[in-house]
Amino acid sequence: MQMNTPPRSTIRLTRRGRLALIATGAVVAGTAVAVPLLTLDDEEPKKPTSLVIPEGWRASQIYAAVDKALELPPGTTRKSLDKANLKLPIDAEGNPEGYLFPATYPLAEDTTPEALLTAMVDTANNRFNRAPIAAGAQRNAMNVYQAVTIASIVQAEAATKADMGKVARVIFNRLERGMPLQMDSTINYALNRATLKTTLDDTRIDSPYNSYQRMGLPPTPIDNPGEEAVRAAISPAPGDWLYFVTVKPGDTRFTADYAEHQRNVAEFNAQQKSQSPRR
Numbered sequence: 131m132q133m134n135t136p137p138r139s140t141i142r143l144t145r146r147g148r149l150a151l152i153a154t155g156a157v158v159a160g161t162a163v164a165v166p167l168l169t170l171d172d173e174e175p176k177k178p179t180s181l182v183i184p185e186g187w188r189a190s191q192i193y194a195a196v197d198k199a200l201e202l203p204p205g206t207t208r209k210s211l212d213k214a215n216l217k218l219p220i221d222a223e224g225n226p227e228g229y230l231f232p233a234t235y236p237l238a239e240d241t242t243p244e245a246l247l248t249a250m251v252d253t254a255n256n257r258f259n260r261a262p263i264a265a266g267a268q269r270n271a272m273n274v275y276q277a278v279t280i281a282s283i284v285q286a287e288a289a290t291k292a293d294m295g296k297v298a299r300v301i302f303n304r305l306e307r308g309m310p311l312q313m314d315s316t317i318n319y320a321l322n323r324a325t326l327k328t329t330l331d332d333t334r335i336d337s338p339y340n341s342y343q344r345m346g347l348p349p350t351p352i353d354n355p356g357e358e359a360v361r362a363a364i365s366p367a368p369g370d371w372l373y374f375v376t377v378k379p380g381d382t383r384f385t386a387d388y389a390e391h392q393r394n395v396a397e398f399n400a401q402q403k404s405q406s407p408r409r
Contacts, residue, residue: 180235183232183235183354189225189230197243200237211226213244219273222275227352235250254354263360269364280347281351284355284359285353287315290382296384369386371384375394
């Protein structure tokens with residue numbers, strides 16, 4: 131998350147981002163589950179009856195998934211935004227990023243992209259605009275849209291659900307101290323990519339999503355967070371942490387001491403080097 135801090139080799143949003151079209155009506159919130167369709171040689175494959183949107187997918191991934199699920203030309207769902215009449219916060223300025231709620235949505239023969247996008251946004255509004263999330267955002271002197279933006283960073287950065295509250299606290303602590311967030315996930319969003327490596331040149335890009343160069347929160351969420359990430363954003367864990375790095379799976383270290391953080395980063399680098407294939 132920090133300049134000179136290699137990104138963590140842990141689950142990131144694209145690690146969660148596997149298209150999951152399931153042929154059942156079961157409701158699965160925020161978990162990608164793929165159920166293969168078994169067919170006889172002389173049978174046509176059955177169309178899926180549900181579309182799973184995993185936690186942490188970006189809007190661009192969701193548009194592509196809807197196009198594929200509905201067997202539409204690529205780009206159709208993105209173009210349908212103008213017709214969808216989505217009930218988004220004013221701050222969103224028509225951009226549904228953050229409000230395409232991760233869950234399982236039913237598919238019918240006549241399902242349209244507009245209907246799916248509307249269902250996702252309506253689900254998000256139903257979850258986000260009621261207590262305790264709305265009240266929690268107000269308690270932390272922010273609006274719901276800002277809370278969802280923080281939650282999207284938490285979703286992308288936290289190695290595990292148990293770490294979400296701590297990552298949220300790091301974000302709050304840095305904002306309160308007037309420090310740039312310096313989150314690799316925002317750089318990845320700006321560059322429309324997913325990687326575990328952020329270079330010095332990456333941190334110099336001219337983008338409102340460059341949290342190394344810009345102060346405060348990015349202008350929009352950077353993915354579509356699940357409910358646990360949103361809860362972490364309104365109720366961060368208590369602590370004075372300003373830095374974190376996942377040295378290895380299951381070992382994420384949070385600290386307020388930069389020298390200690392640098393030692394953790396050095397250990398992370400050594401761990402990565404030892405795992406690199408030798409030529």
